[in-house]
Amino acid sequence: AKRSGRNNFRYYSKDLTASAKQRLTLESELRRAAERMELELHYQPKVSLDDGAMVGSEALLRWCHPRLGMVPPTQFIQIAEDTGLIVDLGQWVLREACRTAAKWNAAGMAPHKVAINLSARQFQSQNLAGVVADILNDTACRPEWIELEITESLLLDDNGKTLDALSELRSMGVSIAIDDFGTGYSALSYLARFPIDTLKIDRSFIQSVITDHYGAELVKAILSIARSLGQQVVAEGVETIEQAAFLAAHGCQLAQGFLYSKPMPEAEIAALPRNFSDG
């Protein structure tokens, strides 16, 4: 038993070494991705369930690796977070998204709010409100043209710094959304304590609204809480007309998902019709 244990250990340790090497390579390549211009933002439309109008979009990071092709964020965001690289990457994302938001809004494309994903690390390691203010200034982007998406875990780890940064951003006119709402260790009390404009209901709940009674009741309850707190709701991962109809019937204002559009490069979004009910 001892011997086979040793063998197992050797086997796993060899394996781990290989994946650790791979990770190290990815890490050093990621470090240079921005300067090599391998990063790109794609945008996924946000649609008003009232009238089908495109009212905004979410900026989603893409890494076009010369050898591996398109590396999805699920494969590199965690590495970026663990190594702290996310702070620089996140700053690149902020600047790029603000530049696009300024371009679209200045071009007279109907008011369009670009949502930007933020990592908790970006709050811890820098004066985020100051960074955002500088970027808005440099890119001639108005604060009301962007929304920052944060996750519930950020609010739970709060050390006072988060609340200060969020309050400052909010008073600048930037709106704040809670991403993946309902999947974290939700403590409903933070909804009242933090300055939050928007709840994004996670895709896992949206998937169940038609097939599952409890799923449907849960989404109705979230919509009702948001309504009484004056928060806007975005349903994410809407894939079917039935889901959209359910959400509209229960007072959800905005939807995002493959039913309307996948995330697409900037130029393709700009070329889309402004209204999704036009056919």
Ligand code: C2E
């Ligand atoms: P997220 O913020 O929850 O983004 C939504 C994800 O769901 C996106 O995946 C999007 O492509 C996908 N999605 C949208 N509609 C549908 C649908 O109808 N069905 C299905 N099955 N999926 C849908 P993506 O682009 O792969 O991004 C994954 C995650 O990576 C994001 O989840 C976000 O947490 C993270 N991420 C992406 N860009 C950034 C960034 O710039 N900064 C940070 N910190 N994280 C980012």
Ligand code: CA
């Ligand atoms: Ca998001």
Ligand code: CA
């Ligand atoms: Ca989300």
Ligand code: CA
């Ligand atoms: Ca998600």
